[in-house]
Amino acid sequence: MLGYVVKILSVCTGNVCRSPFAEQFLQAELGLVSPRQFRVSSAGTHALVGHGIDQGSALLLKESGFEAIAFAARQVSSELLEESDLILTMTREQRAWLLRQSPRILKRVFTVREFARALNYVVKHAGASVPRGADPATVSYRWAEICRQASFYRSDGGDLDDVVDPYRSSKEVYMQMYDELVPALDIIVSFEEWASNTAV
DSSP states (O other): OGGGOEEEEEEESSSSSHHHHHHHHHHHHHHHHSTTSEEEEEEETTOOTTOOOOHHHHHHHHHTTOOOOOOOOOBOOHHHHHHOSEEEESSHHHHHHHHHHOGGGGGGEEEHHHHHHHHHHHHHHHGGGSOOOSSHHHHHHHHHHHHHHHHHTOOOOGGGGOOOOOTTOOHHHHHHHHHHHHHHHHHHHHHHHHHHOOOO
């Protein structure tokens, strides 16, 4: 069973604001849709190693209905990148940075907003070919296939591909982060809800 777990890695700069928010949001929501099928984690390109989740992000999680769990920031590593099935960065710059570290991850790394947009294209244009079902083998195969197909639907969204960094900023900037990030996360969760349900 554990061999079928889909590993998603969320990456930002310090690994205290955006990426842990995305990690805990996706882990909770995907865990409800497909229990024990996803392992979501996070790391930073220039991590504040050992720091807990930023208070502003923790508050937004709580306001969204999630309780921030124990967390310690960590630096991204080649091992983390290689073992991840899907890597979601918060900005184009972070995506480029990761690719310089490990070019082999090209088909598995996207900004989170870029991936959500590509996912919509996949469902619209190739939805009939998406492997559907809730059993572990299908979930594992589905996400490998989705990453492959999403790479064909990449498009340059410019600044719309980035999520603002709210670290040590005002409440308004944290809300901007939320407004840019959560719709993309919702698309990912909604896709798994649709794909895991085989009912017509």
